[in-house]
Amino acid sequence: MKRLSASDYKRMSWKNGKGETVEIAVFPPGASMDVFEWRISMASVANDGAFSLFPEIDRTLSILSGHGMSLTIDAAAPVLLTMDSDPLRFAADVPVDATLVEGAITDLNVMTRRGRFAPSVERRAGSFSVRGCERGETVYVLATDPVTVTSAGETVKLEAMDCVLVEEDASVTAENIVCYEIRFQEAAQRSTER
Template sequence: MTSWLNPDEKQKASRAASATVARSMLIPAASLIAARWKNGGGITHEIAVHPPAANMDSFDWRVSVADVMQGGPFSRFDGVDRTLVLLAGEGMQLDLATGERHVLTEPLACARFPGEADVAARLIQGPTRDFNLMLRRAAVTGSLTLWSADEAESGQSGASTRTFTADVVLLYCAAGPLELKVGDAPPVTLTPGDTLRLDAACLLPCTMVPGRVPGRVPGPHAPASGVLLATTIQYHKAVT
């Protein structure tokens, strides 16, 4: 028996056949190891780094969360592009020697700056928690975007879908809980601080469904309960 597909069905079947991922790994927030800064000004929780076990001088890319207790100068990282996102706290002000200034006072506010810049940080009022992405220009390119359940189209019951193609995809849960369905795999539940890592993703559809938050009243104007920080990384040359 011959089964005929209309053009739309053919396109969907083609995308499904092309969608691949070599490996997926859940990195729970509870598994992160805290490392106190030498100057005592904060604590870093490393999420992932490449090469594995690389130090601060040898990484190609690094993703972490930092609890910042006091202001001061940032460490210098020549040849590295940095992205910082405010996760919690009243915020911070970053002043670059070039005169550029970043004031992060809203949740999920973002600052991008070169690692070789002289940066002085001032806390607005008390400690903060920040998400940090560091990319070595000679080795990788990458980006970080905000993925919110607010992106859901009308009638989709809060579900929001994105398609990823990258050597590494890191999906950090900044607000949750939420469920994430990757391709045809069973859904994965993420709570705040959890990260789902995907390696060698090709045309990979990922669907986010926000979970129920106690006390949250559902409705068309209710704030989204699901927010991911979506990082994509591409190596300049093949990694074996």
């Protein structure tokens, strides 16, 4: 189990220059916005506006704080996304306009290159256990509040927005908290398992 501290996350400007994103993890390590295979980030959104476009990328978006926002994706009917909503997956290379419900929000943004990695983002609440990764899979758990997690006899204290990388053949157990379980599986690996 590897802890990633929120204080160490990388900060950078949005692609459209209208805000700032906080990069939690990216693959390959150190990859730029143009060549990443997958990426986990957070952003504070203080104003209504259009999302940046990312060719051949899919997004999965969750609300970490605030009253939520309404998304108009590719001119479809607006979708309301709040802290209680399931993570929402949509194409990042179509027009998306966001309207805040009532003030600024912080979101969790998981992006994957289409056809290379299949993402799974799940909101977990209360007491739960997350199993370790399988072959061709990478698993992270993001804590929204301070929590102590245990894995294979090891105990790690996480602060709000810290993350852990769950190692192979391990499991993470947490109690009385909302966390996000984020999995990436290589698309080629998924197709061979069917």
